Amino acid sequence: MPDWLEVAWRTLVAVVILFLLTKLLGKRQVSQLSLFEYITGITIGSLAAYIPLDLESSWYLGLVSLAVWIVVSLGIEFLQLKSKKARDFIDGKGTILIKGGKILEDNLAKERLTLDELMEELRRKNVFRAADVEFAIMEPSGDINVLLTRENQPLTPKHLGVKVGPEYEPQAVIMDGEIMDEPLATIGKNRAWLHTELEKIGAAVENVFLGQVDSYGQLTIDLFDDQIKAPEPQAKASLYATLKKCEADLEMFALSVQDEKAKEMYERCSHQMQRILADVKPLLHT
Structure with a gap:
């Protein structure tokens, strides 16, 4: 077999096997990596690149090495699931960088983090004053999470004692001008209902880039033509106005x-x- 053809064949095999092994390791390998997962990712990538190019040795030995790394990685992950001490040893613990608005310089030095880098991370969280931070913690993944002091936290309905209705995942019922029957059936609707709602808005299916139905049965759309502003749904506002009229x-x-x-x-x-x-206002004013 010519060398170029053997390299192509080995590369194809390595790609397929690497994909399957990465699927076996799970989603954590493509999200935030721990220190060990970072090392594993680099090593597996190096081994996968070595397999198709080293023509002088038995290529299957690279696959054996890959398999060993995968087994070790799975074993480490299983150990982390079962043992808190193992998680602390392998991944490490979070480090408090700010407590009660006070920057802990010793912990900054421990994590080899400069003050400029800390302030940059705070600005990414829309925080511009260290004094506004109750806690800032560097996680084992390297991310910095911030808790603002109570007086600087955003006001929420809970602070006001207002109950709001629950939210569920919106269903995309129109994509690229095509009606999606499965999401419609999921929310207990049909095409006739969808066409009726589109008539209320004054839009045709073929002109809708994306149409979504929320947990309250309201249809919102985004049109292909960005110059045209789609009207806001008025079903909940109309219902609330009708109830207010009944009260009056x-x-x-x-x-x-x-x-x-x-x-x-x-x-x-x-x-x-x-x-x-009073009971339905939180539901109709969301």
Whole structure:
């Protein structure tokens, strides 16, 4: 077999085997790497490059070496799953860099991190003053995570005591002008419903680049033509306005009716409608 053909054949085999072994190792090998996983990735890549080019030795020996590395990596990962001490020894522990707004210089030196590098990482988290940080921790992966002091944290509905409705994964029901039947069936809708919603918006299926339905059944679209702004869905706002009108009508009836029993009934219904509005407002104003 000519050398070029043998190199091509070995390369093809190495690529297939490397892909299968990487799939076996899992997604962590292509995300944030620990120190050992970083070493493993470099070594496996080097071995995979060595297999097709070393024509003077038995190429299958490179595959044996690859297999040994994979087995060792799997063994290390299994040990990390079972033992906290093993995780701490192999991956290391997080290091606190800032505590209560105070930068810990000794820990910076321990991690060989300069003040400029720390401030750069803080700016990536949209933090520009070290004094605004309650905790900043360098994780074993090298990432720096930041917790702001309570007064500098963003205001959330929980801080205000407001309950909001749960959110679920939106379903893409239109892609590239084509209707996706499976996501439609997942949310219990059909093509007739989708065409009705598109008519309300005033858009045709073939003009929609992406159409998504949220957990409340609202359809939002993005058109191929970026110059055209797609109208915002108004179903929830319209429903809330209708409920508010019902409440106003009940109050008006309570004021205008002369019969005391009827007045009491309308007032009671008005109070019930107010409670209903308070309950559904977080759901309809998301």
